[in-house]
Amino acid sequence: MRILNASGCLDALAAPEVARELDAFVTKTVTPLPREGNAPPRIAETAHGMLNAIGLANPGRERFLAEHLPRVRELGVPVWVSVGGFCADDYAETCSRLTGIEAIELNLSCPNVDEAADSAAEIVAACRRATELPLYAKLSAAHPDVTDVARAVAHAGADGLSLINTLRAVALDKHLRPALARGSGGLSGPALKPVALHAVSVCHEAAALPIVGMGGVQTGRDALEFAACGAADVALGTVLFADPGAPARVRTELAAACAEAGVATPGDAGPLTKSPETGRKVPA
Numbered sequence: 001m002r003i004l005n006a007s008g009c010l011d012a013l014a015a016p017e018v019a020r021e022l023d024a025f026v027t028k029t030v031t032p033l034p035r036e037g038n039a040p041p042r043i044a045e046t047a048h049g050m051l052n053a054i055g056l057a058n059p060g061r062e063r064f065l066a067e068h069l070p071r072v073r074e075l076g077v078p079v080w081v082s083v084g085g086f087c088a089d090d091y092a093e094t095c096s097r098l099t100g101i102e103a104i105e106l107n108l109s110c111p112n113v114d115e116a117a118d119s120a121a122e123i124v125a126a127c128r129r130a131t132e133l134p135l136y137a138k139l140s141a142a143h144p145d146v147t148d149v150a151r152a153v154a155h156a157g158a159d160g161l162s163l164i165n166t167l168r169a170v171a172l173d174k175h176l177r178p179a180l181a182r183g184s185g186g187l188s189g190p191a192l193k194p195v196a197l198h199a200v201s202v203c204h205e206a207a208a209l210p211i212v213g214m215g216g217v218q219t220g221r222d223a224l225e226f227a228a229c230g231a232a233d234v235a236l237g238t239v240l241f242a243d244p245g246a247p248a249r250v251r252t253e254l255a256a257a258c259a260e261a262g263v264a265t266p267g268d269a270g271p272l273t274k275s276p277e278t279g280r281k282v283p284a
């Protein structure tokens with residue numbers, strides 16, 4: 001099981017020693033044009049997780065390719081580039097320009113991008129024509145049935161799935177006004193884990209693609225639970241803000257969690273076996 005960072009949760013150039021602890025570094029989502037992101041405040045704490053409305057702030061494709069990516073590649077860690085956009089051509093154009101990286105993660109939860117199965121498949125198909133690099137489709141669990149989207153992107157040529165992105169949420173300040181300037185934002189952290197485990201489990205069955213599981217992974221035991229639900233790899237997001245040492249710690253804890261669960265490796269933990277009583281894997 002590889003340990004990656006979740007897109008947008010680690011600046012590899014500001015914290016190269018953290019990036020070097022990862023099996024692969026995933027960049028923040030890059031869009032065709034530069035984006036300043038939303039007005040502050042754009043981060044808020046909640047009792048069980050973090051709310052963010054960063055708004056995909058990034059330097060834009062040209063500066064990313066000319067300045068940022070070459071420096072990230074110098075770190076010597078395999079690089080995944082997270083690609084975003086507002087239409088299929090935006091995504092495909094960026095994909096066609098990427099070389100010397102390990103994989104591309106398509107952030108299919110961008111503002112103005114319809115996450116319906118058809119449009120997700122159209123984006124993946126356009127990117128498939130534009131690159132031979134492995135394509136991971138990053139999905140949100142907010143879709144009425146995430147397995148529809150998983151099947152559609154698998155059919156369109158995705159090589160893997162990244163599950164899950166944040167869930168839309170609101171936090172209020174002491175005056176009962178939204179804590180974020182934008183009003184709502186994306187919830188991440190521990191509250192997401194049960195939702196993410198379900199998405200991983202049902203998509204593993206539906207699409208039979210390798211999955212990078214994420215959403216509230218804080219410990220080695222969490223990572224093992226993702227493996228038990230069918231994830232091949234995990235990504236650490238919100239935990240990195242509080243504990244930059246999490247990649248090394250989670251790796252050590254994962255070995256101990258395997259021993260405690262009586263499995264030799266995380267791969268032996270999953271996917272979930274059917275319950276002998278009900279014949280079901282995970283409740284629908």
Ligand SMILES: Cc1cc2nc3c(=O)[nH]c(=O)nc-3n(C[C@H](O)[C@H](O)[C@H](O)COP(=O)(O)O)c2cc1C
Nearest residue numbers: 006007008029052107164165188189215216237238
């Ligand atoms: C501050 C912040 C910025 C994020 N930026 C991105 C992004 O640029 N692209 C993306 O696909 N996901 C982004 N995410 C979502 C994470 O990659 C991840 O899917 C989500 O936070 C769930 O994992 P976690 O609970 O471990 O944080 C961001 C999350 C946070 C908290």
